[in-house]
Amino acid sequence: MSDYFKPIPEIQPWTEDYWKATKRHKLLIQHCESCGVNIFYPRKYCPECWSGDLGWIEANGKAKIYSFSVMMDMVEPKFMADLPYVLAMVNLEEGVRMTTRIVECRPEDVAIGMEVEVVFEDISPECALPMFRPVNPALSPARPSNDEQTAEVSKQTVVMGPETYQTIRYEVGGNNGSVCRITLNRPGKLNSINRVMAEELIDAFKRVKQESSVGVVVLTGAGEKAFCTGGDLDIFPSLVEHESALDWLAHSGLDVQRAITGCEKVVIGEINGHCLAGGLELALCCDLLYAKESAQIGFTEINMGILPGWGGTARIVRSMPVFRARELLYSGSKNYTAREVYEMGLLTRVFKDDEFEEQCNRMVQKIASKKPNALRIAKEIMDKSTDGSDIETALAVERNGIQWLSSAPDVQETLAQFRTAGK
Numbered sequence: 001m002s003d004y005f006k007p008i009p010e011i012q013p014w015t016e017d018y019w020k021a022t023k024r025h026k027l028l029i030q031h032c033e034s035c036g037v038n039i040f041y042p043r044k045y046c047p048e049c050w051s052g053d054l055g056w057i058e059a060n061g062k063a064k065i066y067s068f069s070v071m072m073d074m075v076e077p078k079f080m081a082d083l084p085y086v087l088a089m090v091n092l093e094e095g096v097r098m099t100t101r102i103v104e105c106r107p108e109d110v111a112i113g114m115e116v117e118v119v120f121e122d123i124s125p126e127c128a129l130p131m132f133r134p135v136n137p138a139l140s141p142a143r144p145s146n147d148e149q150t151a152e153v154s155k156q157t158v159v160m161g162p163e164t165y166q167t168i169r170y171e172v173g174g175n176n177g178s179v180c181r182i183t184l185n186r187p188g189k190l191n192s193i194n195r196v197m198a199e200e201l202i203d204a205f206k207r208v209k210q211e212s213s214v215g216v217v218v219l220t221g222a223g224e225k226a227f228c229t230g231g232d233l234d235i236f237p238s239l240v241e242h243e244s245a246l247d248w249l250a251h252s253g254l255d256v257q258r259a260i261t262g263c264e265k266v267v268i269g270e271i272n273g274h275c276l277a278g279g280l281e282l283a284l285c286c287d288l289l290y291a292k293e294s295a296q297i298g299f300t301e302i303n304m305g306i307l308p309g310w311g312g313t314a315r316i317v318r319s320m321p322v323f324r325a326r327e328l329l330y331s332g333s334k335n336y337t338a339r340e341v342y343e344m345g346l347l348t349r350v351f352k353d354d355e356f357e358e359q360c361n362r363m364v365q366k367i368a369s370k371k372p373n374a375l376r377i378a379k380e381i382m383d384k385s386t387d388g389s390d391i392e393t394a395l396a397v398e399r400n401g402i403q404w405l406s407s408a409p410d411v412q413e414t415l416a417q418f419r420t421a422g423k
């Protein structure tokens, strides 16, 4: 408690009883004795009838989330250590709305309408802060519970990790752990994607997002033959499972895309062989694409009467000139060469086969030597600008980002050196 360094509420005469109660882990709400309304936050006069005849009732601490926002970045520096955290407005059963934080659960589990209950964090000798946690203990992995289902859920969530991945490899290395290589590792199946691989990719990209030393993620395929040839057709074993397979393709696919595009690191796709169908779709989620000269690239879905459904149809026209994108998709051709696709405007660079590894490593090291925060903010600004947002929104993100980056002490120092050198 003594090491609490974030801002502490200023206690006013009319909020004193409120804060005293928080110290006893009780949540009080003001009640107007004249008109009967409940009031939050505490005030001197009733906002409804202007009476000064205000008393207190104790809230039962139950509430539902009215709205929330997950704070990911660019907050007041004293709150940086808490990121990501959930800021929310909750409706108390007593009919008042409070701004608060949602704690003891993962931000991704928070939802509008979720039932929550008050908990208190003791922050000073004078007061504690009321916050809210999910009523459902299954959403609070840290909370002890005898509920078997809870045990099952937390067991499942801890089981998956780099040591247990069956279909991918996850390796953090490079200078100061600045590079993470995620390798699709089913070379015998041309690194095609099955259900396990989809789950593992989602887990891996969420995991690498938390690795603060990592600035660059390399996504590549094991072996010489393929980057990835798309969905493993073995996932359609029978007509009975057909429907569930389609459902999986649609939904799990979206989760895989989101895990990659939402990972905040610079994701470099190294295309070292066939990059077809869903494999090309994975590639389109990357930020930079380096290809081996011998790589062959294409969307083959249309040959089966379907279309790229893991974001590919929508994303390809944003990734290269549209008249060339259309040919790629309509033709169903699986043997576009890397050079052709580069000339069509999709790839970042193409390297000769015998230089591929060396040239890729050179670029990866070069980019990974930059500050992870600068790379991350650059990605965010550029994504904002290319995803169809209006330019004003993108410019606002840029201004905020640069302000935030330049407040770092080491950057200040570098800028000061530049200023001195210029004189």
Ligand SMILES: [Zn+2]
Binding pocket: 032, 033, 034, 035, 036, 037, 046, 047, 048, 049, 050, 051
């Ligand atoms: Zn009143």
